[in-house]
Amino acid sequence: MRRRGGLAQVGHPETRATPGGRKPEPRRRLTILPVATMLTARLSRPLLQLPGKTWSFSGRENEMRHTLLSSTSSVPVACRTYAADTVSPVGSKAVLVTGCDSGFGFSLAKHLHSKGFLVFAGCLLKDKGDDGVKELDSLKSDRLRTIQLNVCKSEDVEKAVETVRSSLQDPEKGMWGLVNNAGISTFGEVEFTSMDTYKEVAEVNLWGTVRMTKSCLPLIRRAKGRVVNISSMLGRMANPARSPYCITKFGVEAFSDCLRYEMHPLGVKVSVVEPGNYIAATSLYSPERIQAIANRMWDELPEVVRRDYGRKYFDEKISKMENYCNSGSTDTSPVIDAVTHALTATTPYTRYHPMDYYWWLRMQIMTHLPGAVSDRIYIH
Numbered sequence: 473m474r475r476r477g478g479l480a481q482v483g484h485p486e487t488r489a490t491p492g493g494r495k496p497e498p499r500r501r502l503t504i505l506p507v508a509t510m511l512t513a514r515l516s517r518p519l520l521q522l523p524g525k526t527w528s529f530s531g532r533e534n535e536m537r538h539t540l541l542s543s544t545s546s547v548p549v550a551c552r553t554y555a556a557d558t559v560s561p562v563g564s565k566a567v568l569v570t571g572c573d574s575g576f577g578f579s580l581a582k583h584l585h586s587k588g589f590l591v592f593a594g595c596l597l598k599d600k601g602d603d604g605v606k607e608l609d610s611l612k613s614d615r616l617r618t619i620q621l622n623v624c625k626s627e628d629v630e631k632a633v634e635t636v637r638s639s640l641q642d643p644e645k646g647m648w649g650l651v652n653n654a655g656i657s658t659f660g661e662v663e664f665t666s667m668d669t670y671k672e673v674a675e676v677n678l679w680g681t682v683r684m685t686k687s688c689l690p691l692i693r694r695a696k697g698r699v700v701n702i703s704s705m706l707g708r709m710a711n712p713a714r715s716p717y718c719i720t721k722f723g724v725e726a727f728s729d730c731l732r733y734e735m736h737p738l739g740v741k742v743s744v745v746e747p748g749n750y751i752a753a754t755s756l757y758s759p760e761r762i763q764a765i766a767n768r769m770w771d772e773l774p775e776v777v778r779r780d781y782g783r784k785y786f787d788e789k790i791s792k793m794e795n796y797c798n799s800g801s802t803d804t805s806p807v808i809d810a811v812t813h814a815l816t817a818t819t820p821y822t823r824y825h826p827m828d829y830y831w832w833l834r835m836q837i838m839t840h841l842p843g844a845v846s847d848r849i850y851i852h
């Protein structure tokens with residue numbers, strides 16, 4: 473058995489002084505690690521067999537102590553509902569959502585519009601006549617306007633903010649909300665990932681979020697409005713072969729926390745939404761995209777890495793990723809509800825966790841237990 477830090481401190485053969493000067497007795501060994509590991513694994517396994525229904529776990533960071541493992545709670549943790557207290561009519565309020573060509577962003581634009589918001593839907597491919605854009609435009613509503621927006625391009629961002637500002641009835645009253653949703657994802661072990669790939673993902677997910685937020689803050693501050701950042705469960709816990717994505721989402725979390733602290737005295741509320749696995753419901757990955765990433769990755773591998781790992785190992789990793797991408801919830805409503813709550817509740821939560829039982833429990837264990845324990849349960 474391996475012994476590492478935290479709970480893995482399995483008692484050294486220390487001695488303790490005994491009264492009367494008798495010979496010291498060896499201290500009894502603590503065997504916390506095996507017990508804790510066994511217990512947690514036993515508790516978590518039955519949950520894996522539960523039907524794959526997605527529940528939304530939410531809460532202000534320190535209030536979210538549900539009792540997933542507790543037998544005392546008669547209300548399943550999943551039944552927790554959002555507080556109904558909402559801000560005054562949303563009708564006049566403007567919200568800008570990025571990445572609306574597909575996935576969460578597309579659904580959000582439609583949902584927020586149906587709630588009465590004035591929605592500015594940023595679309596990467598508006599100028600290319602993307603299907604998502606066409607569908608949003610086909611609603612022909614004054615309250616749903618698609619705008620060309622690549623979050624990596626400062627000119628696009630400035631133009632988008634100007635479009636919003638000039639559409640507001642009273643720009644001095646500002647804009648209510650910004651939802652930083654645009655994102656891309658990739659995978660690959662650290663040794664398989666090129667520096668260009670790391671930078672490419674960060675440019676959209678992290679710097680895109682920072683760029684958008686900085687440009688919108690003057691308007692949001694005036695309205696004492698909301699910033700909602702779409703992070704991921706992988707912004708809270710890392711995973712092998714996901715470093716290019718994880719580091720950007722951990723960055724989004726850090727950025728959001730700093731911003732929340734700074735904005736608090738100014739009345740702006742900042743929330744983070746951390747979806748679990750919804751791959752099956754959005755366009756983040758497709759089999760073709762995985763294959764394209766894999767081919768490019770293999771072609772660009774340094775010779776020494778290619779030789780040391782070999783094609784078989786590489787292919788196994790790719791097929792693992794393909795399996796992961798065939799999984800996930802197809803119902804995005806927990807994510808849409810979380811964002812809506814963050815925009816409309818008088819007291820929005822700091823973090824929202826729309827994810828299924830398995831990932832929620834895994835996130836709790838990975839973020840609250842020592843690495844020595846969580847690594848053994850989920851990684852090794």
Ligand SMILES: NC(=O)c1ccc[n+]([C@@H]2O[C@H](COP(=O)([O-])OP(=O)(O)OC[C@H]3O[C@@H](n4cnc5c(N)ncnc54)[C@H](OP(=O)(O)O)[C@@H]3O)[C@@H](O)[C@H]2O)c1
Nearest residue numbers: 571573574575576622623654655704747750751754755756
């Ligand atoms: N799906 C999941 O399981 C999951 C889980 C956790 C977190 N998330 C996060 O949720 C957010 C939305 O992703 P999704 O799952 O809905 O995937 P998606 O369907 O691919 O949506 C992402 C959107 O962002 C757009 N986009 C990409 N690069 C952009 C750029 N430079 N500027 C502006 N827009 C850009 C995409 O446009 P194109 O379609 O034209 O490329 C797409 O419309 C992302 O931040 C993602 O990391 C997703």
